[in-house]
Amino acid sequence: MGRYIGPVCRLCRREGQKLFLKGEKCYTDKCPYSKRPTLPGQRGKFGQPARTKLKDYGIRLREKQKLRTIYGVMERQFRKYFEMARRMPGLTGENLLQILERRLDNIVYRLGFAPSRRAARQLVRHGHFLVNGKKVDIPSYLLKPGDVVQVREKSRQLDIIHQMLKKRGRVKELPWLQVDKAHLEGRLLAIPSRDEIPVDVNESLVVEFYSR
Numbered sequence: 498m499g500r501y502i503g504p505v506c507r508l509c510r511r512e513g514q515k516l517f518l519k520g521e522k523c524y525t526d527k528c529p530y531s532k533r534p535t536l537p538g539q540r541g542k543f544g545q546p547a548r549t550k551l552k553d554y555g556i557r558l559r560e561k562q563k564l565r566t567i568y569g570v571m572e573r574q575f576r577k578y579f580e581m582a583r584r585m586p587g588l589t590g591e592n593l594l595q596i597l598e599r600r601l602d603n604i605v606y607r608l609g610f611a612p613s614r615r616a617a618r619q620l621v622r623h624g625h626f627l628v629n630g631k632k633v634d635i636p637s638y639l640l641k642p643g644d645v646v647q648v649r650e651k652s653r654q655l656d657i658i659h660q661m662l663k664k665r666g667r668v669k670e671l672p673w674l675q676v677d678k679a680h681l682e683g684r685l686l687a688i689p690s691r692d693e694i695p696v697d698v699n700e701s702l703v704v705e706f707y708s709r
Contacts, residue, residue, distance in 0.1 A: 505686050509658035557706035564698045568597045574637065577709050590700030591691045598694055599685070601628065602625030602636035604646055608676050610658050625652035632664055640685045 547629050551559065564577050597603065602618040605626060611617035618636040620626065626633065628640065640646070642701035648658060662678055673689040676682075691700075 554706075554709075557702045557709075560699055560702040561706045564593075564597075564700070564703055565615075567570075567696060567698070568600070568603060569618060570597070576707070579703070588691075590704045592695050593703065594691065594696065594698075594700055595688050596639065596688055599639045599641075600636065601626070601633060601638040601640060601646070604640055604674070604683070604685060607671060607674055608646065609661050609664075610648065610681075610683075612657070612661055616657065620655075620657070625649055625655065625658075642685055642687050645682055645684050647680065653681055671695075 561575075565572065566678070570578070578596050579589075579593055582596055583589050585592045598607070602614055602621050605611050605617040605621060606614045610626075611620055617693055621636045621638075622634055624632055624634045625648060627649055628638065632649065648655075658681065662681075671689070671693060673685065673687045673693055675684040675686055677684075
């Protein structure tokens with residue numbers, strides 16, 4: 498399956514807001530978006546590409562692309578999540594966000610064991626985490642309430658994890674997650690409600706995009 502391997506700060510510039518894809522760098526003065534929040538693209542005699550006013554389709558498309566970019570999910574899998582959310586009881590948009598938040602790579606990021614979802618995905622793929630005592634190296638693995646995520650014994654000396662634990666003040670405490678720094682583990686306590694998911698997107702526009 499294909500994946501985006503280009504500069505991620507370009508994606509923030511495309512969406513016109515910080516998506517916090519680079520972890521710690523996004524909070525510093527070195528953040529490329531802070532220096533140049535303009536559209537990416539070639540600059541010639543006509544100057545910097547200008548943002549044009551989007552029509553309804555474009556607004557919905559950009560919101561869908563933004564949500565995909567935040568969680569690092571490709572289109573085919575994202576559409577699969579949408580179909581799953583649509584079959585669930587409740588609001589489809591909220592269900593979609595809850596599914597994305599339950600991904601193992603996102604949980605590792607939310608627990609503060611990785612500086613970004615991209616870094617968390619790499620750590621998971623390299624087999625550094627256990628779920629309920631068993632090694633899981635699938636970033637898209639969906640956790641259930643009560644599941645415990647912990648760093649493998651052989652991986653407990655990784656610098657990236659200990660550096661992040663020292664910076665936990667940067668990590669937003671979430672009521673649906675429990676973190677045990679001493680044992681390098683965390684637990685998913687419950688499925689989060691929409692108010693408990695700190696993602697700046699309008700999920701109803703994503704639903705409208707796929708329902709057109």
